[in-house]
Amino acid sequence: MHRADLVIGLVFVTFGALVASEAANMPRYANIGANPVTAPGLVPGILGGILAFLGLVMALRAAIALRAGRTSGAPLEPTEVFGVDATIDEVPPSYVPEPPQASRRRLATMFVMSLLFAAVAVGRLPFWLGTFLFVFVTVTLLELPRFRGARDTATRLAVALAIAGAVAWAVPFVFERIFLVRLP
Amino acid sequence: MEGLAYFFTAIVDFIDPSSLWNILWATLLGIIVGMLPGLTATLGVALMTTLTFGLPPDEAILILVCMYVGAIYGGSRSAILLNIPGTPANAATTLDGYPLARRGEAGHAMGIATAGSVLGSFIGMIMLATIAPLLAEAALRFQSFEFFWLAVFGIIISGRLTALDDPLKGWIAGFLGLLVAMVGQEAIYSYPRFAYGDTNLAGGFGLLPVLVGLFGFAEVLTVMKQPLAAVIKTATDSVIPNVREVLRYWKTIIRSGVTGTLMGLIPGVGEDMGAWASYAIARGASKEKEKFGKGSIEGLMAAEAGNNSAVPGAIIPVLTLAVPGSAPAAVLLAAMFIHGIRPGPLIMITNPSFVYEVTAMVFMASASILLYGLLLTKPLLMVLRVPPSRLMPIILVLCTVGSFAIASRLFDVWVMLAFGIAGFILRQYGFPMAPLILGVVLGPILDSNLRRGLVLSSGSLEPFLTRPISMVLWITIALTILLGIPPVQRFLGAAIRHVTRRRAPDAGS
Numbered sequence: 001m002h003r004a005d006l007v008i009g010l011v012f013v014t015f016g017a018l019v020a021s022e023a024a025n026m027p028r029y030a031n032i033g034a035n036p037v038t039a040p041g042l043v044p045g046i047l048g049g050i051l052a053f054l055g056l057v058m059a060l061r062a063a064i065a066l067r068a069g070r071t072s073g074a075p076l077e078p079t080e081v082f083g084v085d086a087t088i089d090e091v092p093p094s095y096v097p098e099p100p101q102a103s104r105r106r107l108a109t110m111f112v113m114s115l116l117f118a119a120v121a122v123g124r125l126p127f128w129l130g131t132f133l134f135v136f137v138t139v140t141l142l143e144l145p146r147f148r149g150a151r152d153t154a155t156r157l158a159v160a161l162a163i164a165g166a167v168a169w170a171v172p173f174v175f176e177r178i179f180l181v182r183l184p
Numbered sequence: 185m186e187g188l189a190y191f192f193t194a195i196v197d198f199i200d201p202s203s204l205w206n207i208l209w210a211t212l213l214g215i216i217v218g219m220l221p222g223l224t225a226t227l228g229v230a231l232m233t234t235l236t237f238g239l240p241p242d243e244a245i246l247i248l249v250c251m252y253v254g255a256i257y258g259g260s261r262s263a264i265l266l267n268i269p270g271t272p273a274n275a276a277t278t279l280d281g282y283p284l285a286r287r288g289e290a291g292h293a294m295g296i297a298t299a300g301s302v303l304g305s306f307i308g309m310i311m312l313a314t315i316a317p318l319l320a321e322a323a324l325r326f327q328s329f330e331f332f333w334l335a336v337f338g339i340i341i342s343g344r345l346t347a348l349d350d351p352l353k354g355w356i357a358g359f360l361g362l363l364v365a366m367v368g369q370e371a372i373y374s375y376p377r378f379a380y381g382d383t384n385l386a387g388g389f390g391l392l393p394v395l396v397g398l399f400g401f402a403e404v405l406t407v408m409k410q411p412l413a414a415v416i417k418t419a420t421d422s423v424i425p426n427v428r429e430v431l432r433y434w435k436t437i438i439r440s441g442v443t444g445t446l447m448g449l450i451p452g453v454g455e456d457m458g459a460w461a462s463y464a465i466a467r468g469a470s471k472e473k474e475k476f477g478k479g480s481i482e483g484l485m486a487a488e489a490g491n492n493s494a495v496p497g498a499i500i501p502v503l504t505l506a507v508p509g510s511a512p513a514a515v516l517l518a519a520m521f522i523h524g525i526r527p528g529p530l531i532m533i534t535n536p537s538f539v540y541e542v543t544a545m546v547f548m549a550s551a552s553i554l555l556y557g558l559l560l561t562k563p564l565l566m567v568l569r570v571p572p573s574r575l576m577p578i579i580l581v582l583c584t585v586g587s588f589a590i591a592s593r594l595f596d597v598w599v600m601l602a603f604g605i606a607g608f609i610l611r612q613y614g615f616p617m618a619p620l621i622l623g624v625v626l627g628p629i630l631d632s633n634l635r636r637g638l639v640l641s642s643g644s645l646e647p648f649l650t651r652p653i654s655m656v657l658w659i660t661i662a663l664t665i666l667l668g669i670p671p672v673q674r675f676l677g678a679a680i681r682h683v684t685r686r687r688a689p690d691a692g693s
Contacts, residue, residue, distance in 0.1 A: 001613075004613055005613070008613055012356060019363060019378075022378065023377075026375065026377065027373075027375060029373060034373075035638075035639055035643075036643075037635060037638035037639060037643050038372050038373075038635050038638075038639060040370045040372070040373055040375040040377055041377075042634070042635060043366065043630065043631040043634055043635065044363065044366040044377060044378075047359055047362050047363050047366065048363065050359050051356065051359045051360065051363060054352060054355055054356045054359065055356065057352060058352055058353075058356065061352070081276075081348055081457075081460040081464070082460050082461055082463075082464035082465075083464055083468075084276070084279070084460060084463055084464045084467065085477070098411060103408070103409050103410065103411065104409075106408040106409070106573075107405060107408045107409045109408075110404060110405060110408040110576060110577075110580075111405060111408075113577070114401065114404070114580050114601070114604075115601065117580065117581075117584070118580070118583075118584045118597050118598075118600070118601050119597070119598060119601055122584055122588075122594065122597055123594050123597075131581050134577060134580075134581065135577045135578065135581065138577040138580075139573060139574055139577055142408075142573035142576075142577075143573050143574075159574070160574075163574055163578070167577075167578050167581060171581060171582070171585060174235075175235065175585055175589070179235050179236065179237070179238055179239070180238040181234060181235060181237055181238060181585075181589045182588075182589060182592050183585060183588070183589070184584070184585070184588045184594060184597065
């Protein structure tokens with residue numbers, strides 16, 4: 001965690017410094033007699049500086065911890081809130097045991113399909129068609145590891161098809177016809 | 185008295201078929217959104233904002249308030265049954281809700297959660313109606329100097345309270361949000377900052393696409409990364425709360441309702457902290473401390489009263505200062521602007537009935553959650569059986585539509601994707617999202633008021649530091665920052681221990 005904090009801290013230092021330097025180059029409108037405190041770059045410059053400083057503090061803190069041989073930093077979820085132990089320490093029994101690569105695969109599938117749908121298909125294909133293809137393919141890919149035999153496969157494909165069809169029909173109907181909202 | 189008249193007039197106005205229909209479906213949808221882990225109240229209100237874009241303002245705001253109240257309540261279902269909070273606001277609910285469910289008292293726990301949520305909402309509602317006019321009147325004395333500090337105060341407090349173990353990350357998230365708000369034309373010269381000749385960037389990032397990205401797409405990716413939940417428990421016992429049992433804890437309910445509302449009032453802190461603070465105070469004051477964390481009815485009631493009372497609490501600064509008390513309240517604020525409602529210190533002068541109309545909306549939404557809690561709890565649990573693999577693609581479609589609909593720009597869809605990816609990465613490394621969103625909302629307020637204040641003071645910082653309200657705000661900010669620094673915390677902790685150790689022998693002698 002400290003190693004990640006060190007890298008992220010340095011990213012913020014660089015980003016904050018870039019913002020501040022960009023802000024310094026913004027016009028000050030002195031030629032029209034503008035008050036220097038109204039310059040458009042004033043606030044972004046200050047904010048960039050603060051962000052770079054906070055990033056530096058984070059990076060230094062992580063570097064000191066790494067030097068001292070500590071590897072784990074503050075927990076991602078709070079462990080104590082107002083004196084109450086906030087750790088949900090018991091793994092819910094509803095969780096299904098699965099190999100670690102399963103969640104990475106799901107994440108990658110969703111990420112790639114989302115980009116293909118929202119950044120590529122939307123605006124190029126009719127919305128209902130893009131939606132239908134996205135939902136059908138994504139649901140199928142996400143459920144692929146759970147396909148068991150021909151009958152189960154057929155049932156799951158039929159469910160994916162039904163969901164995709166329903167969403168491709170319902171979203172345009174509800175948004176465009178009932179609530180009069182424009183779709184991409 | 186005038187306020188009461190406005191309130192009852194609004195209630196009477198809502199008792200017509202169209203409004204009742206809107207209240208019922210929006211609250212039900214809110215409960216479903218809240219129940220499903222991965223769907224938050226913020227996302228629900230953001231998507232609903234785009235759906236209600238074409239409706240008259242009063243109908244649209246009514247739907248959004250019902251969605252908000254419903255979602256915070258709905259999150260208790262999965263917290264109790266699965267030990268997974270449906271929304272972050274229900275994390276404290278798991279502590280006693282889940283042990284009760286394990287003892288076979290899931291229905292009992294959900295009944296208590298319903299009672300706590302409804303009563304908490306009512307207390308918050310009363311405080312909304314009483315505090316909002318007073319705060320609006322006080323805010324009339326605010327000038328640029330105070331509004332500047334208020335924006336900084338929001339970022340610092342929100343960053344501190346939403347990242348308790350590492351406030352530095354909360355503050356970085358907040359300042360990042362402020363920087364996001366700097367993109368696009370500024371208010372004085374219309375200079376397009378960080379636009380690089382791009383007309384889309386010159387228009388700035390819309391709040392809704394940013395929100396939908398951070399709370400929608402980022403959440404979809406987070407759910408995909410988590411292990412799958414398959415076995416869903418259900419309730420076999422009665423979900424009707426026992427009135428005598430509820431009345432036994434009346435002090436806890438009032439205390440939690442007041443605490444939740446006050447936590448909601450603090451900019452960017454919101455319902456989750458409302459629940460935690462109420463829970464901690466209830467535990468401290470309880471005669472049955474040993475039961476907390478093991479299925480305490482009092483603890484469950486405190487957590488649910490705390491988070492639901494924080495909803496009207498978070499609406500108070502929205503109406504009176506145009507500063508959101510929580511992330512869903514930030515969307516509500518954006519929706520009000522979209523519909524031409526101008527919240528802020530002048531609200532009690534320009535639109536005095538509106539505060540009481542919103543109070544009446546909270547009342548109607550609370551009445552609906554009582555109705556659903558009593559009648560539909562068990563059928564609604566079916567929703568928890570929908571696997572994320574079938575639900576998340578649909579959510580992504582709604583996120584795409586939601587980010588596009590307001591301005592009809594494909595650019596907003598890309599903004600949603602970019603912020604979703606950034607939000608997902610930041611969350612993986614412990615950066616909270618609430619200060620980031622608050623930063624996006626408060627950025628323009630901070631920018632224009634700092635520059636305007638400096639013009640008024642001819643470049644002097646003195647009024648920023650010496651005006652009474654400004655002084656209170658900057659001293660609070662400075663103390664919050666100081667107390668967030670680990671060496672200072674360690675020094676204070678050692679000093680307190682030293683003093684208490686010295687006092688103990690004195691007391692003994």
